[in-house]
Amino acid sequence: MFADYSMSELGAIFAMQGFAGLILFSVFVLMALGLAIIFGQMGVINMAHGEFMILGAYVTYLTSNVFADYMPALFGTYFFVAMLLAFLASGALGLLVEWSLIRHLYKRPLDTLLATWGLSLILQQTYRSVFGAREVGVSIPDWMMGSLPLTDLIEIPINGIFVMVLAVSISAAVYVMMFRSTWGKQVRAINQNRVMAGAVGINTEWTDRLTFGIGCGVAGVAGSAFTMIGSTGPTAGQLYIVDTFLVVVFGGAGSLLGTIASAFSISQAQSIMEFFLSGSMAKVLTLLVVVGILMIRPQGLFSLKLRK
Amino acid sequence: MSNENSDNKVNGVSRRAVLAGGTALTASLFMPKNLRAQDFATADINTTGLAVTDDTVTIGILHSVTGTMAISETGSVQAEKLAIEQINAQGGILGRKIEYIQEDGASDWPTFAEKARKLLVNDKVASVMGCWTSASRKAVLPVFEQHNGFLYYPTFYEGLEQSPNVIYTGQEATQQIIAGLDWVNQTKGAKSFYLLGSDYIWPRTSNKIARKHIENFMEDCKVVGEEYYPLGHTQFNSVINKIRLRKPDVIYAIVVGGSNVAFYKQLKAAGIDPTEEGPIVLTISVTEDEIRGIGGENIEGSYACMKYFQSLENENNIAFVKAFKEMWGEDIVIGDVTQAAYLGPWLWKAAVEKAGSFDVDKVREASPGIELTTAPEGYVKVHENHHLWSKTRVGRAQADGQYEVVFETAELVEPDPFPEGYQ
Numbered sequence: 001m002f003a004d005y006s007m008s009e010l011g012a013i014f015a016m017q018g019f020a021g022l023i024l025f026s027v028f029v030l031m032a033l034g035l036a037i038i039f040g041q042m043g044v045i046n047m048a049h050g051e052f053m054i055l056g057a058y059v060t061y062l063t064s065n066v067f068a069d070y071m072p073a074l075f076g077t078y079f080f081v082a083m084l085l086a087f088l089a090s091g092a093l094g095l096l097v098e099w100s101l102i103r104h105l106y107k108r109p110l111d112t113l114l115a116t117w118g119l120s121l122i123l124q125q126t127y128r129s130v131f132g133a134r135e136v137g138v139s140i141p142d143w144m145m146g147s148l149p150l151t152d153l154i155e156i157p158i159n160g161i162f163v164m165v166l167a168v169s170i171s172a173a174v175y176v177m178m179f180r181s182t183w184g185k186q187v188r189a190i191n192q193n194r195v196m197a198g199a200v201g202i203n204t205e206w207t208d209r210l211t212f213g214i215g216c217g218v219a220g221v222a223g224s225a226f227t228m229i230g231s232t233g234p235t236a237g238q239l240y241i242v243d244t245f246l247v248v249v250f251g252g253a254g255s256l257l258g259t260i261a262s263a264f265s266i267s268q269a270q271s272i273m274e275f276f277l278s279g280s281m282a283k284v285l286t287l288l289v290v291v292g293i294l295m296i297r298p299q300g301l302f303s304l305k306l307r308k
Numbered sequence: 309m310s311n312e313n314s315d316n317k318v319n320g321v322s323r324r325a326v327l328a329g330g331t332a333l334t335a336s337l338f339m340p341k342n343l344r345a346q347d348f349a350t351a352d353i354n355t356t357g358l359a360v361t362d363d364t365v366t367i368g369i370l371h372s373v374t375g376t377m378a379i380s381e382t383g384s385v386q387a388e389k390l391a392i393e394q395i396n397a398q399g400g401i402l403g404r405k406i407e408y409i410q411e412d413g414a415s416d417w418p419t420f421a422e423k424a425r426k427l428l429v430n431d432k433v434a435s436v437m438g439c440w441t442s443a444s445r446k447a448v449l450p451v452f453e454q455h456n457g458f459l460y461y462p463t464f465y466e467g468l469e470q471s472p473n474v475i476y477t478g479q480e481a482t483q484q485i486i487a488g489l490d491w492v493n494q495t496k497g498a499k500s501f502y503l504l505g506s507d508y509i510w511p512r513t514s515n516k517i518a519r520k521h522i523e524n525f526m527e528d529c530k531v532v533g534e535e536y537y538p539l540g541h542t543q544f545n546s547v548i549n550k551i552r553l554r555k556p557d558v559i560y561a562i563v564v565g566g567s568n569v570a571f572y573k574q575l576k577a578a579g580i581d582p583t584e585e586g587p588i589v590l591t592i593s594v595t596e597d598e599i600r601g602i603g604g605e606n607i608e609g610s611y612a613c614m615k616y617f618q619s620l621e622n623e624n625n626i627a628f629v630k631a632f633k634e635m636w637g638e639d640i641v642i643g644d645v646t647q648a649a650y651l652g653p654w655l656w657k658a659a660v661e662k663a664g665s666f667d668v669d670k671v672r673e674a675s676p677g678i679e680l681t682t683a684p685e686g687y688v689k690v691h692e693n694h695h696l697w698s699k700t701r702v703g704r705a706q707a708d709g710q711y712e713v714v715f716e717t718a719e720l721v722e723p724d725p726f727p728e729g730y731q
Contacts, residue, residue, distance in 0.1 A: 020545030135566070136601065137602065228577075229570055278535050278536060
């Protein structure tokens with residue numbers, strides 16, 4: 001396979017392939033962070049996670065149209081505004097959903113699976129009625145398209161760099177919120193012992209609502225970023241949901257570090273195998289390995305030591 | 309729900325706008341003018357108990373208007389309704405107005421079968437315009453054969469099928485593939501091909517035919533890679549690196565659905581720009597409809613091999629595009645399959661009038677040899693094998709989301725659903 005190529009060509013290809021793996025890693029982290037907060041910290045199985053992401057994508061689409069129509073001069077910067085709006089929109093919907101649906105189901109965690117799956121169907125059909133069944137095309141500012149030539153042979157996609165920077169900043173932000181803020185302390189306290197946390201004066205209801213909202217908001221930002229690399233349509237959220245759960249469950253629910261470690265190992269494994277095998281085969285092998293590891297270690301890669 | 313028409317009988321009342329478009333399309337070879345219903349006694353032209361009255365005939369429309377496939381099938385529904393309205397504006401078929409019952413397959417194959425049974429058994433429809441994916445067609449096929457229904461199927465597909473109860477108005481695989489490969493070889497000097505597809509029957513069968521043609525029928529040409537990705541896959545950076553490594557002259561892409569958007573965006577982001585020097589991108593899965601989601605700027609310069617492009621400059625097509633936009637809005641785009649769906653009601657009308665009867669057996673007998681000079685794609689003719697003779701064309705994608713036609717076959721290409729030497 002490699003006999004006909006010079007060392008420098010091979011080096012360049014492998015460097016780009018390494019980069020492709022890192023981009024995939026960043027995509028997985030972005031997808032999974034919101035779910036890790038909701039599933040990990042609250043135990044809610046949010047099947048509508050993909051639809052919250054797509055809400056962010058649609059907000060980006062609307063924002064790009066508004067900028068193109070009213071502020072064409074500022075079009076190059078609309079993406080930052082769009083991500084903020086996506087966070088707010090998905091977050092607000094998250095708060096609403098928690099209040100109207102999820103909070104009634106905390107004692108029946110498995111039922112959240114059915115309820116949120118129903119919610120995902122409702123949201124899909126809503127998008128279809130509002131935006132049409134067809135995918136919408138989101139125009140990306142020119143500076144974010146194309147590639148950055150590092151050397152003569154190595155070219156790095158700019159949107160990949162953007163996704164990586166975004167993944168790092170959001171992970172850092174979530175880390176600070178989780179481990180350095182009062183809210184984070186409360187969330188972790190509730191996660192460890194809900195009754196006790198309530199007894200010492202933590203407003204568990206409000207903390208839950210905020211946690212769910214922030215988780216959904218992060219999903220919205222991810223969806224906004226994915227307009228650069230993927231499609232925006234009513235059912236596009238379904239494309240992400242399996243990988244997202246895979247990453248979170250494999251990492252160990254409840255551990256943010258686990259989510260990141262699992263995103264890294266799955267993305268590297270997949271991208272290396274995709275290069276040497278076919279795409280479908282890479283996926284099959286990745287899933288087999290993950291299932292195998294979960295059979296031996298059902299709690300995932302990392303888990304919190306809890307007194308049950 | 310967007311599915312307002314489901315289960316409703318909708319009388320084909322023509323809108324003024326459609327009438328205007330419809331009259332431009334009246335010239336059909338087989339349309340004896342001013343056929344009056346009383347010239348054809350219902351008892352004579354309907355001996356099998358179909359839903360035919362003294363002044364109406366009922367047909368079915370069976371597509372997904374909800375679920376993942378709604379994105380693709382919406383255009384087909386719109387085209388079929390346009391054709392029906394235009395036919396009614398001309399006086400209908402054998403003096404009878406077409407009414408339709410629309411059912412929603414909901415992107416779910418068992419639902420398609422169930423709705424097909426409902427249309428044929430309960431509603432006794434005289435024919436059905438419907439289905440999009442091969443999976444849905446395979447699901448309804450036994451129902452149509454058991455109850456002797458008659459289906460007009462619009463999508464280009466992998467071939468290897470020929471049912472007495474189906475007329476295939478889209479291209480089978482060889483019609484779409486071979487001319488395009490020969491063209492890219494002869495005019496662009498392309499010698500090496502990288503085949504890429506979504507992982508299901510249509511891309512795999514099509515690539516099998518493409519590979520056979522490249523290896524056995526094209527001189528000095530070779531396939532340097534063949535690769536499939538699961539439906540809905542959104543990360544193509546690895547395969548793009550592989551393509552870079554193999555340096556093919558042509559990237560032959562049959563990626564579908566949401567994956568399409570991801571593939572072209574990432575291809576462009578990776579610095580493979582089809583408007584510049586470098587590998588040629590040739591696809592058979594991206595129509596104008598898909599470009600809407602991909603974004604014209606992301607696919608500009610790629611080539612697509614189809615039988616119809618919205619930009620075709622013949623009189624039929626200009627009138628068709630005008631009527632379509634008047635009925636469904638200025639912003640609408642028309643892809644290859646939408647045009648094929650539009651042919652369905654017209655082909656059926658021609659067959660019924662040739663047979664002088666709505667009976668399925670007689671319509672089937674009359675179908676081979678039916679010609680349509682009013683087709684937006686130009687002239688088409690029904691083959692003995694129930695597929696259409698049609699031209700193959702190559703278009704180059706432009707930033708505005710339309711294709712510029714760069715090649716068309718001189719002759720009609722014969723449909724060959726069971727191609728020898730390609731199995």
